[in-house]
Amino acid sequence: MEDKYPWLIRKVKQITGIDLESYKRPQMERRINSFINVRGMRTYEECVRELTENEDFRRKFIDHLTINVSEFFRNPSQWKVLADEVVPLLLKERGRIKAWSAGCSTGEEPYTLAMLLMEIAPGRFDNIMATDIDKQVLAKAQAGVYGSRSVSGLTPAQIKKYFNQQNETYTIKDEVKRNVTYKQHDLLKDPFPGSCDLILCRNVVIYFTEEAKTVLYERFYQSLRRGGVLFIGSTEQIFQAREIGLQSLATFFYQKL
Numbered sequence: 001m002e003d004k005y006p007w008l009i010r011k012v013k014q015i016t017g018i019d020l021e022s023y024k025r026p027q028m029e030r031r032i033n034s035f036i037n038v039r040g041m042r043t044y045e046e047c048v049r050e051l052t053e054n055e056d057f058r059r060k061f062i063d064h065l066t067i068n069v070s071e072f073f074r075n076p077s078q079w080k081v082l083a084d085e086v087v088p089l090l091l092k093e094r095g096r097i098k099a100w101s102a103g104c105s106t107g108e109e110p111y112t113l114a115m116l117l118m119e120i121a122p123g124r125f126d127n128i129m130a131t132d133i134d135k136q137v138l139a140k141a142q143a144g145v146y147g148s149r150s151v152s153g154l155t156p157a158q159i160k161k162y163f164n165q166q167n168e169t170y171t172i173k174d175e176v177k178r179n180v181t182y183k184q185h186d187l188l189k190d191p192f193p194g195s196c197d198l199i200l201c202r203n204v205v206i207y208f209t210e211e212a213k214t215v216l217y218e219r220f221y222q223s224l225r226r227g228g229v230l231f232i233g234s235t236e237q238i239f240q241a242r243e244i245g246l247q248s249l250a251t252f253f254y255q256k257l
């Protein structure tokens with residue numbers, strides 16, 4: 001199967017539009033192989049046939065490859081830095097915040113940002129753009145319905161304030177939801193919005209190749225207005241930040257010079 005990998009990813013691109021060329025091969029290959037092995041397939045040809053003919057298989061395949069795990073206030077100490085240092089700095093410079101959650105998965109990240117800004121910058125932020133390549137997660141984000149595990153990182157007061165609870169189901173309140181607009185968007189090929197004050201791209205690039213990451217960070221640089229801030233994931237670091245024109249503001253936060 002190994003030497004057929006380039007053929008498979010060409011087919012995946014034709015059928016789903018997702019370009020796996022920019023994702024690290026060993027990890028992606030392992031994920032694809034385990035997905036098709038579990039389903040009793042032995043060849044990539046069988047996989048391509050199913051991708052073409054079976055919509056349910058296609059959806060599950062995309063879901064498996066995109067890895068959608070998220071949480072409200074994921075890495076709380078970093079959200080504290082955002083609230084205590086970054087947001088006040090942005091407000092001081094611009095008075096109003098235009099934010100983009102790139103790779104937002106099922107919505108926990110943009111809703112966390114909405115809750116935070118509603119607390120500390122009410123009326124001083126634009127509708128939050130939230131994008132992901134995977135349509136299915138966007139539908140879940142838009143619905144805003146979560147189980148008890150998803151809200152376990154929130155205080156009872158936050159849950160009461162921002163969710164309608166019915167038994168074990170927690171639905172995000174409309175007043176939070178209306179601050180976020182979801183849109184399908186592929187970070188590897190679609191145009192980026194401009195003049196952003198704050199971009200969150202966390203736990204998305206883990207499987208991207210180094211080349212794809214560099215291009216992406218350069219494009220985020222273009223998307224930020226001067227003084228704007230990029231907030232990345234807790235296992236990530238931008239090694240070539242200076243060359244791109246970004247300076248480290250705090251760990252996991254980079255500011256456009």
Ligand SMILES: C[S@@+](CC[C@H](N)C(=O)[O-])C[C@H]1O[C@@H](n2cnc3c(N)ncnc32)[C@H](O)[C@@H]1O
Nearest residue numbers: 066069070103105132133134186187202203204
């Ligand atoms: C692990 S989740 C991260 C969710 C959230 N940012 C967080 O940190 O909790 C990664 C998300 O990146 C999305 N993703 C992967 N490749 C992408 C691409 N090329 N363009 C946009 N989103 C992508 C996946 O669909 C997935 O929802």
